[in-house]
Amino acid sequence: MVELGHFALVLALALALVQTVVPLVGARFGSQRMMAVAGPVAVTGFALTALSFAALATAYAQSDFSVVSVWENSHSLQPLLYKITGTWGNHEGSMLLWVLILAFFSALVAVFGNNLPDTLKANVLAVQGAVGTAFLLFILTTSNPFARLSPAPIEGRALNPVLQDFGLAVHPPLLYLGYVGFSVCFSFSVAALIEGRIDAAWARWVRPWTLVAWIFLTGGIAVGSYWAYYELGWGGFWFWDPVENASFMPWLAGTALLHSAIVMEKRSALKIWTLLLAILTFSLSLLGTFLVRSGVLTSVHAFASDPTRGVFILAILVLFIGGSLALFAVRASALTAGGLFQPISREGALVLNNLFLTTAAATVLIGTLYPLAVEALSADKISVGAPFFNLTFTPLMVPLLVLVPFGPLLAWKRGDVLAAAQRLMTAFGAALLAALVTLVFIDGASVLAALGAGLAFWLIFGALTDLAVKAGVGNVALAVSARRFAGLPRSMFGTALAHLGLGLTLLGMVGTLCFGAERILSMHAGETVEIAGRSVRFDGLYPARGPNYTEERGRFLLLGPDGAVKTEVTSSKRLFPVRQTTTTEAGIKTIGLSQLYISLGDQANDGSVVVRIWWKPLVILIWGGGLVMMAGGAMSLMDRRLRVGAPARRRSKAVAATGAGIPS
């Protein structure tokens, strides 16, 4: 089975080469037969990559320690879920997952791209094939997941305990679906540059693909953030860690792309910019892959370090980013620019959005790469962390967030700011009220915190106002506006939901950062501590056993005002004997939208234990807002006006196709 997987992967490489060369030549010389090769080859390539991945997953599930990768990252005592997720919890398997998802997207284009012009489809698949070739070559030459070990060890070295978590089952696949999903936009852009024209089909196709990738990337980042929050025991939801930034940059650029693609689709303006942005977004995805996979970073996430790999990925990076940008420089002037518009208009607002988002992405990029550059050019070692991003990223985001509710209320071509402002009076009132209530009624609220809360409510009510205005609430009879509301295009709900989600996330951040409480103290069993008006009693430490670890469980009791026990929170320190590694499992109790978060420290000689307790108000909204944003994206995707075969149908078929494609 393992050799079969290896063989299938080599075959997939051969097919990827065919997929790159044949359709490209066919499109150049107008050969229908050569162009027709692309589709079946892409689908077969996906099937082979899936077979290869299934072979590796099987080796993991069966704890076949004759495979180096399995030996290094698995153990026979691990629960089955972590055996399987361990497949991509390491460098080799994770790259294979990357390529599998790339092949999956290529197959999707091949299967559902029948109404694309022949040459465009051929070129898009050729570019996908080229990316696939590069990464397959990378896997097979530097990171072969199927390398064998002889004699086979009896026991494996176990998966890194930090990764033995459900988060590993969800976070990397979602993140990669997002990262790699942007490859389709990239391929469409490069194909348009190769052909030297942007036709209507191009514009219609890019937006749904961007949406799909964006939804997954949003989910991947949100899950990753929550995972780090509960697993690391540090109580933070975002650390501005370079690896986090690596996923955040494509998200910022992708969000900009999502908005500029609207202008392109509706008004056929900003075509060249959208094309460039699509290239840049996937370039940032590639850069993210490079940063994480090459081991150039020092960070808690970087579990790969080998310079030959770094150089190879760097070469891929230079080839694709440099190549596509060079092609852009040569060909962009040949493309026809789109329609004109006034600065104050929906288009103008979206351009402003793009200006802010791309600048923010650039800031994050500089902050992430600067330490690497400094270290390469001088002996100094520096780190750029939260203080830098607070000073640069935040001032860029605040004005953008203030402007968000205006955008959807401006008309295309020529808008009226005053009219939009009038319509937003209610939202402004709500925001002002929220800020005042915060300032007056919450003890210790700073002006900044009040403004933050106000801004969050401004976004939330701004999004609701948008829907209300479009349904004509207040202008027409209630029954009429209700009917109008139900008949609004799904993409309008999508916009409102996404902006609403943004407001919720902001509200969660403001609540956690400005109104949270934290106590660090050493506690003896039976002691009680007060936090944010709640009493928490430490009941003591109890030993316990898991399938592949032992743990010391700290039992904490949340007491009611009368001193009665309301609920129990368990926080533990786990010792994984195979790796001699300890992990901290934070005890988290969700109360409404807020959480009580307890982290255990070391035990002192006198039997007391260092305990860190946080009260995190509204913290759930941070990730809940992300879910709402995803729902907004999905809603937009279901809009009937995305004409190329209704995308809703395309998605359900896509799901069916994955199910059929992975034998397991």
Added chain:
Amino acid sequence: MTRKQKRLSVILGGLAFLAAATGLTFYALGQKASYFYMPADLVAATIQPGQRIRLGGLVEKGSIVRGQGGNVAFAVTDKEKSVKVTYTGILPDLFREEQGVITEGTFGPDGVFVADSVLAKHDERYMPKEVADGLKAKGVWVESESQ
């Protein structure tokens, strides 16, 4: 305004925005980037009081003193010099004597380094890259430490 003037003002506005963002970014890089030092580097360096730095090295053997309420004091050494560090909070799971560690914070007036974060790697085989490089440069690197 004529159309040309309008377009010009939009472009100038955009450029001014970008210039402001660039300026802010480089100002922030100068102000907020924290430099990495090992204890022996501190002799030559001039560090303003209150300036954030990262201090890395090995946790000196026998230096860990646990105080009340989660206070802990220890010394970070590069086997030439050592620096006293205090920290309040939960130490990382891998924090122990002779283990590579990176602390981030500022120097107090008494010359004790007050750390607000302490990092040790989550992988046993792995020494923080800066610390490993620094020890190698000083010739006190023992290969087994990386294993």
